[in-house]
Amino acid sequence: MSDNRQEIYRQLLDKNITFVTFRLPKEPSVTTYVQTTPGTVQWKSIHDISVKKGFVMAPFDTRNGKKYIMIKPDIIFNDTPGKEVVDRIRSLPSNPQPDWEIASPVVTSKNDFVQQVKTIKKQISTGYFQKSVLSRIKLVKGNYIDHARNIFDDTCRRHPNAFVYLFKSDHHFWLGASPEPLLRLQDGIASTVSLAGTRTHSPDNMKLGNWTMKEVLEQEYVTRYIHDILREFNIRDYRVTSPYVKKAGDLVHLRTDFSFRYAQVKDRIWELLDSLHPTPAVAGQPKDEAISFIKQLEPHDREYYAGFLGPMISDDVVDLFVNLRCMKITPESLSLFIGGGITLESIPEDEWEETQWKAKSLLNIIDQYSTKTDDKAAVQTTHR
Numbered sequence: 007m008s009d010n011r012q013e014i015y016r017q018l019l020d021k022n023i024t025f026v027t028f029r030l031p032k033e034p035s036v037t038t039y040v041q042t043t044p045g046t047v048q049w050k051s052i053h054d055i056s057v058k059k060g061f062v063m064a065p066f067d068t069r070n071g072k073k074y075i076m077i078k079p080d081i082i083f084n085d086t087p088g089k090e091v092v093d094r095i096r097s098l099p100s101n102p103q104p105d106w107e108i109a110s111p112v113v114t115s116k117n118d119f120v121q122q123v124k125t126i127k128k129q130i131s132t133g134y135f136q137k138s139v140l141s142r143i144k145l146v147k148g149n150y151i152d153h154a155r156n157i158f159d160d161t162c163r164r165h166p167n168a169f170v171y172l173f174k175s176d177h178h179f180w181l182g183a184s185p186e187p188l189l190r191l192q193d194g195i196a197s198t199v200s201l202a203g204t205r206t207h208s209p210d211n212m213k214l215g216n217w218t219m220k221e222v223l224e225q226e227y228v229t230r231y232i233h234d235i236l237r238e239f240n241i242r243d244y245r246v247t248s249p250y251v252k253k254a255g256d257l258v259h260l261r262t263d264f265s266f267r268y269a270q271v272k273d274r275i276w277e278l279l280d281s282l283h284p285t286p287a288v289a290g291q292p293k294d295e296a297i298s299f300i301k302q303l304e305p306h307d308r309e310y311y312a313g314f315l316g317p318m319i320s321d322d323v324v325d326l327f328v329n330l331r332c333m334k335i336t337p338e339s340l341s342l343f344i345g346g347g348i349t350l351e352s353i354p355e356d357e358w359e360e361t362q363w364k365a366k367s368l369l370n371i372i373d374q375y376s377t378k379t380d381d382k383a384a385v386q387t388t389h390r
Contacts, residue, residue: 019152065308139346158171224260243270
């Protein structure tokens with residue numbers, strides 16, 4: 007990291023200034039928004055933010071009390087900030103230090119997770135829903151706050167196809183590398199994707215024909231859902247690809263791309279986004295029934311995991327991604343949120359292993375900083 011970037015990051019943390027640093031997929035440059043005023047801009051509904059511009063972070067479910075958060079782009083700079091940016095950050099007044107929410111997260115053991123998968127399969131067999139997405143938390147003890155920017159940089163290098171971000175607002179501090187666009191608007195074209203199914207990267211797994219029927223069906227549920235939503239909004243003229251395998255870091259997923267002319271839905275774009283989120287890729291199918299059941303089964307609050315986030319630059323330039331491969335940062339630990347789709351064909355032990363793969367993509371980066379933290383025990387997990 008350059009000296010200027012190091013100084014800016016230190017100043018932002020020391021003064022508790024709200025900021026977000028992000029890198030769009032396949033883009034060479036990093037962008038940072040700094041909000042010069044204290045506090046956070048929050049709303050309960052996506053319709054409240056539709057006229058705002060900045061970086062938005064949305065929860066998985068607002069019914070749990072979490073709100074949409076937006077960081078205003080009062081200062082914008084790239085990954086090579088000049089001295090004038092450093093001087094401006096230095097001149098900003100300090101804000102009160104955050105009141106961290108550091109209650110111990112609920113960490114699910116393997117045995118409990120396997121039982122949860124079996125419970126979901128039993129419910130699927132009754133016909134209540136066809137798919138549900140189960141998540142858990144993996145805990146890494148230690149204070150990694152001073153290393154968060156370096157972890158972000160390493161994540162950018164290892165995940166060139168992902169949307170990578172570092173988000174700090176009051177006591178909200180998150181980092182992630184999402185492989186899944188939710189809604190992107192650019193040059194008059196709107197796009198979204200159906201992404202589901204996970205395997206480790208290998209030449210064999212890059213071949214669609216080697217994937218199981220369970221994995222293909224899991225992704226097909228998401229594809230059908232997006233088709234239905236587009237038709238519901240009378241978007242008839244849209245393009246859709248055949249399913250293909252997409253690499254995301256050390257993993258691969260099944261993916262189908264959708265695109266259509268923005269003009270077809272311009273006045274209802276935020277209604278469309280509200281209908282898309284959350285997709286069956288992070289909730290289940292049918293969505294409402296799956297969410298209702300999973301909220302009773304999961305022992306933790308997903309918070310902003312499986313929500314969405316990204317920059318809203320103008321009325322027709324938006325880059326929003328599902329918040330996956332992410333972690334919540336506190337002075338005591340990192341909470342990695344990981345999950346996977348459960349269908350009637352799911353093998354419980356295999357579903358656990360899938361979450362292990364997903365966690366590993368970030369753990370491999372975190373681990374190189376573990377001996378530098380205050381907690382010399384390095385990377386640890388806790389089961390209860």
